[in-house]
Amino acid sequence: MNSTRELEFPELSELSSPSPSSQLSPTTTIAETFIPPRRSSILSQTSSNEEHGRQSMDSIRSRQSHLLAAVATTQDAFRQLILIEKTVDTIAANRLPSMLVKVVHDLIARVTGFISTSEDIAFNQNVHPDCLDPFLRCRTSIYCQASALTNAVGNYSENKGTVAAVLGEARHVHSSCVELLSALNSLCEMNERKPSISSMSTICEETESLLDESSECAKRSFESNTSVISKITLTNSVSESGDLVLDTKGAVKGGSVEALVEYLTSPDHIDGEFTRNFLMVYRGFTTSPDLVQHLIQRFKISPPKKFSIDELREWVSLKRDVVRQRVVDVLEKWVSIHFMPDDEQDREAITIVNIFIKNKMYDMDLILAHQLEVTISKNIHRSVTSSLSLNSVFLQHSVATGNSLSIHDINPMHLARELTLIEFDLFRKIRPIDILRKTLNSEHTWEGGKASTSFSNKVADWIILEILDKDSAEGRKVVIEKMISVAKACQYFGNFATVFSIVGALQSAPVHRLHQTWSLVDSQSLLALGELKAITASSKNFQTYRDALLASSDLCIPYLGLVMTDLIFIHDGNPDRLSGALINFSKYSKMSDVLSCVVEFQQRRPPFVRSAVLNRYLWSHMTKTSADAASLYNISLKCEPRVNNHGK
16 A cells, blocks of 8 residues: 555644643544534624633633643544554454544544634634634534545445545545644734733733743643643652652662553653663563563553543543553563563463453554554564574584684784674674573573683683694794784774683783793783783773773674673672562662663674685684693693793
């Protein structure tokens, strides 16, 4: 189906403000929709008495604020129709008719509320009744077109029409709504130009003052000056359950799972950092099935008792529907980013969500149910990260094909590139959840971390053996200088993992004790090695390394050992629970910050490609490198025997 430009209301300087988030108006019957006020009642409303003319500024603010909300909710209804048109091919044929009928009826209800609010403002303008004619014509046109829209969707339900016909009639309604706003704006401007000297002078002065205020002021009045709104929003607490603790900066410090989910889906704000942290580490204090059950219960939110009809309508538009949208947003994030197809608990959770969609959610909100169902279908079958091994990061070669190349033949920069590519392939497949689980349970097996650690050890062993394999001190000196150059190149590429491996190899006992060899290493290489040692030094909690990590704006492969050290330090140094058995969320937020850095670094891909020749060379050496510390030290003693009783 051809793409359709999204319908939008124009920006009106006097009447618009930042639109509230997606909100739904209460349902209105079709019979009620098409009963416009009579002309006589309109004229009588414009002939207000003295007392009515002096209504308070708060009343005017309230009317304008309701108009802003009505415009936003009506626009949202048009967007829902556009969504149906864009996704009609993916909607089950048996669901489309009922979905269209519900959305069109909802649209008409919203348009009716929009017209009613517009009338309230128009009929309180101090203008001659004849000046209302353009506004009244637009209003009548909307009623007629809404009737045609109802007929069009009825015909489609009876297989006598098309979706395109329904959308065409909806566009006519939209066009008339825009004209109605324009006519209303003209009335307000007219009222501002010609203030009355009659009994309506007071309200005109107040209207002029209101029109001069900024849209931000109008937004504030919408949020704070409507008594009904203040009764149904969470202005006095961020959690209905009360089990939420905030720190002095307003960040979440702790709470029950229920309270954290309430905050996660709050209609009053969107805390992106909290959402990121929560989804990154929620498995530390709950399970995926438990989480989706809490989100489903949140979606089923019910109104407080003893609400009037008006209060209930406000609650539906300003709270229930916003909460439902937030729940779907969170579930979509979870499915798209954090769902693991190979995890048994995640598969159980997705089954719970699918059952809810099919059995309950479609009856509660067709659009959101379809939206979530499509997201799940796109992600449920995504590939599972394959089991990693050291061999999996090498191209498939025969070992013999790499034997013809010598370390002396390789440019240090090229070797650093190949090592970086291999290191990154291993690093990017490490899942944050596995790092978290390894932190919380040292017995947890994680293939990604195991393969990365194995490669780092293989690199160090290979370098030690490459040095000790040379018969002369001069030969060993050349290899040491070569490896220092490779480490500097890795530092340049942001491959700190390999930097730690190379420096560790050069500082290992079998190599460090080769005094005769080190005496031949040139001063420039020794200076470079000093800089590398400073980066890997543990002084001040690896401050030099951390500064280098923060300064890296391109590719960055961190030292995994320090990532684990940081997480274990946070885990061991902070309790899991606060007083009252509330979850210590500040602890998990700190852990999320570390994991988020890992995720960010995994998105930065190396700007170069594999070299088959160098890959064969590394394959041939890495796969055959196997020596324990004692064996390596014995080889070192053969290279340079102890010179005296105190020699090493």
